[in-house]
Amino acid sequence: MIIGGGPLFTFGESNLYLACGGIRIHDGLVVEVAPFGDLKEKYPEEGIYDTKGKTILPGMTCAHHHLYSTFARGISLPGDPPATFGKILEQLWWRLDKVLTLDDVYLSALIALIECIRSGTTAILDHHASPFAVRGSLQAIARAVERAGIRACLCYEVSDRDGPEIAEEGISENADFIGYTQWQCSDFLKGTFGLHASLTLSDETMRAALAFARPLKVGFHIHAAEGPEDVADSLRRSGRRVIERLDDLEILGEKTLIAHAIHVDDHEIELLARSGTMVAHNASSNMNNAVGFAPIPRLLEAKIPVGIGTDGMTGDLFSELRTAFLLEKHALADPRRGWADVSKMFANNSTIFSSYFDHAVGTLVPGGYADLIVLDYHPPTPFNSDTFLGHLFFALSSRMVDSTIVGGRFLMKERQLLFLDEASLAVAARELSVKLWQRF
Ligand SMILES: [Zn+2]
Numbered sequence: 001m002i003i004g005g006g007p008l009f010t011f012g013e014s015n016l017y018l019a020c021g022g023i024r025i026h027d028g029l030v031v032e033v034a035p036f037g038d039l040k041e042k043y044p045e046e047g048i049y050d051t052k053g054k055t056i057l058p059g060m061t062c063a064h065h066h067l068y069s070t071f072a073r074g075i076s077l078p079g080d081p082p083a084t085f086g087k088i089l090e091q092l093w094w095r096l097d098k099v100l101t102l103d104d105v106y107l108s109a110l111i112a113l114i115e116c117i118r119s120g121t122t123a124i125l126d127h128h129a130s131p132f133a134v135r136g137s138l139q140a141i142a143r144a145v146e147r148a149g150i151r152a153c154l155c156y157e158v159s160d161r162d163g164p165e166i167a168e169e170g171i172s173e174n175a176d177f178i179g180y181t182q183w184q185c186s187d188f189l190k191g192t193f194g195l196h197a198s199l200t201l202s203d204e205t206m207r208a209a210l211a212f213a214r215p216l217k218v219g220f221h222i223h224a225a226e227g228p229e230d231v232a233d234s235l236r237r238s239g240r241r242v243i244e245r246l247d248d249l250e251i252l253g254e255k256t257l258i259a260h261a262i263h264v265d266d267h268e269i270e271l272l273a274r275s276g277t278m279v280a281h282n283a284s285s286n287m288n289n290a291v292g293f294a295p296i297p298r299l300l301e302a303k304i305p306v307g308i309g310t311d312g313m314t315g316d317l318f319s320e321l322r323t324a325f326l327l328e329k330h331a332l333a334d335p336r337r338g339w340a341d342v343s344k345m346f347a348n349n350s351t352i353f354s355s356y357f358d359h360a361v362g363t364l365v366p367g368g369y370a371d372l373i374v375l376d377y378h379p380p381t382p383f384n385s386d387t388f389l390g391h392l393f394f395a396l397s398s399r400m401v402d403s404t405i406v407g408g409r410f411l412m413k414e415r416q417l418l419f420l421d422e423a424s425l426a427v428a429a430r431e432l433s434v435k436l437w438q439r440f
Pocket of ligand 1: 064065066128223259312341
């Protein structure tokens with residue numbers, strides 16, 4: 001199949017722009033990127049989808065998501081409004097995850113995945129918690145991911161906060177799911193080892209997780225140094241700061257992704273850089289929890305692959321990129337900031353995803369996954385490689401996403417979801433969420 005007919009941006013190393021570009025797709029992968037007219041002439045037998053002037057971009061990617069957060073939308077919290085990050089965890093997230101059933105896990109994932117498809121997000125790294133429905137939870141999310149048709153790498157957040165038995169279940173859930181995905185060899189579904197955060201994990205539990213992760217040759221996906229609570233807890237437990245503690249316990253490494261890295265000092269940045277650890281920056285969540293601004297310029301100067309996630313706030317990476325852009329300027333009180341760093345982090349998502357998936361993600365190159373989106377955008381000023389970031393930060397939006405294609409397959413075509421009935425799924429979700437709120 002050939003998809004083309006509008007401005008095409010490939011991103012990635014080639015960072016190619018074609019005024020009227022096309023992509024030839026075979027077996028879910030990009031085979032060729034060239035002017036649309038040339039492809040049509042060269043391959044007259046191929047099926048063609050003409051975007052008729054609409055823009056073609058690689059699909060968006062999210063390096064840290066929580067699909068289970070769907071049912072938090074509109075929920076009321078008991079007691080006074082939480083005044084600290086620790087209180088937000090106690091009053092919202094650690095109450096919500098305790099009452100999730102496997103049915104809730106499946107449907108909240110599916111609803112969040114619809115938002116991804118509508119927003120043009122074609123690949124995510126999810127971090128899941130449901131401590132009283134641990135076993136089978138990753139398979140429940142996997143069913144939702146397969147039904148939705150996007151790419152996802154899943155893990156379960158192991159934690160000691162609900163006792164040793166539930167921590168053990170979390171370890172088994174990760175190990176079983178990783179084994180399953182490695183046996184399955186799917187291009188759409190991957191597994192990595194999830195850990196909640198230093199502040200809810202003992203040394204023993206992290207060592208037990210490492211003993212399972214090592215033979216499976218996977219790293220970890222863990223929250224680290226998100227709030228000051230994590231640092232204080234780590235110093236109390238070990239006399240070491242969070243990243244130092246994770247380094248001592250051999251959790252860091254080239255296959256490990258940490259979310260946040262806000263409260264880190266120079267030595268911790270050096271440890272992250274030396275170990276090749278990846279970082280996911282979550283600007284809107286950090287603002288929402290008022291936990292501070294990650295030292296993005298210093299992390300990037302240290303050549304740490306920092307990418308962009310949403311922390312369950314949204315599946316919309318257009319809005320997240322703009323938030324990250326504005327937050328950096330605001331936090332550093334410097335209007336020059338944001339441009340280079342957010343652009344670099346956006347590109348780093350491809351690097352991060354390449355450590356989980358077998359072909360290139362987030363870029364349209366021959367041999368990479370044919371994950372692309374079509375945007376209905378009428379640029380009022382010149383629109384090309386030189387001006388792209390200005391359009392991205394000040395104009396492009398998920399409401400312009402017209403079609404979403406993953407592995408060469410349309411999941412949404414001209415704003416119509418092809419395989420999911422959004423309205424009836426929302427009805428079912430409202431019924432389940434009312435029951436969940438009663439248990440909350
Ligand atoms: Zn998170």
